[in-house]
Amino acid sequence: MMNITFTKMHGCGNDYIYINCLENMIENPEGLSRLVSDRHFGIGGDGVVLICPSEIADAKMRMFNADGSEGKMCGNAIRCVAKYLYDHQIVPKNTMSIDTLSGVKIIQVYAENGKMTSATVDMGKPNLEPSALPILMDRTESIVNMPFTIENKDYHITTVSMGNPHCVIITDNIESINLPIVGPTFELNPIFPESVNTEFIEIVSRTSINMRVWERGSGETLACGTGACASVVAAVLNGHCDFDTDIEVNLLGGKLIIRYSDHGVFMTGPATTVFKGEIEWDGYLIR
Numbered sequence: 001m002m003n004i005t006f007t008k009m010h011g012c013g014n015d016y017i018y019i020n021c022l023e024n025m026i027e028n029p030e031g032l033s034r035l036v037s038d039r040h041f042g043i044g045g046d047g048v049v050l051i052c053p054s055e056i057a058d059a060k061m062r063m064f065n066a067d068g069s070e071g072k073m074c075g076n077a078i079r080c081v082a083k084y085l086y087d088h089q090i091v092p093k094n095t096m097s098i099d100t101l102s103g104v105k106i107i108q109v110y111a112e113n114g115k116m117t118s119a120t121v122d123m124g125k126p127n128l129e130p131s132a133l134p135i136l137m138d139r140t141e142s143i144v145n146m147p148f149t150i151e152n153k154d155y156h157i158t159t160v161s162m163g164n165p166h167c168v169i170i171t172d173n174i175e176s177i178n179l180p181i182v183g184p185t186f187e188l189n190p191i192f193p194e195s196v197n198t199e200f201i202e203i204v205s206r207t208s209i210n211m212r213v214w215e216r217g218s219g220e221t222l223a224c225g226t227g228a229c230a231s232v233v234a235a236v237l238n239g240h241c242d243f244d245t246d247i248e249v250n251l252l253g254g255k256l257i258i259r260y261s262d263h264g265v266f267m268t269g270p271a272t273t274v275f276k277g278e279i280e281w282d283g284y285l286i287r
């Protein structure tokens, strides 16, 4: 039995349980998903994020979805990790580096009265190769607005890897999408051997889109930072939004600003601390 202190944080309502593992690592971190999925016997949230030491960056982020699967990158969470490190004076720097399973990301911190309010993250360059997703398709050229039928429903998909896999569908009414039914047909489809995060977007203007997301391993979330990046890349590739321009992405839980340029994709958005707490953890059950 060990007592674990945690911090509950969110980025645009995409909320995770954050655990400082800089001094000691958690055993069986996948089991922590029990804390996520059950609001009554646990805490609730979209997943768990461990803040770990790093040899090559200021810290390392490990993110686990609600089902215990480990994600390779998490845009909303990396802003919250930066906030935790900055606010606790662990990394008292306005520019910091955080290592992830998708490589080291650079974060520009914006703060007021010693507390981070928002940040801009260099999310790196999108990878448009089908094999990067991966998607099981005998094709090397990028998938942009490709006709795609799943369970007798016809879509046009654009696939983008932001270090984690995204399948973006442009539609004229995202509210009408029955995501709890449609989402799993993508998430569980064997054509995506590592599953996939699926975004449905509406084009508002050349500098604004609305987005909903069905995340692999977590279901519909109120926001998805990497998904917002993938969606802007898809909107630009399909000629609907402007390259090298700040694009407003309107999500159920808030707004992110995404810019896709020759230098890569940059995401700007808030990070919020909700509460801190402590749990008794024996690695498997919650007392």
Ligand SMILES: N[C@H](CCC[C@H](N)C(=O)O)C(=O)O
Pocket: 014, 065, 070, 071, 072, 073, 074, 075, 076, 077, 164, 165, 197, 215, 216, 217, 218, 221, 223, 224, 225, 226, 227
């Ligand atoms: N919510 C995250 C994305 C999590 C992606 C995760 N579901 C996976 O790729 O396994 C974000 O803000 O980027």
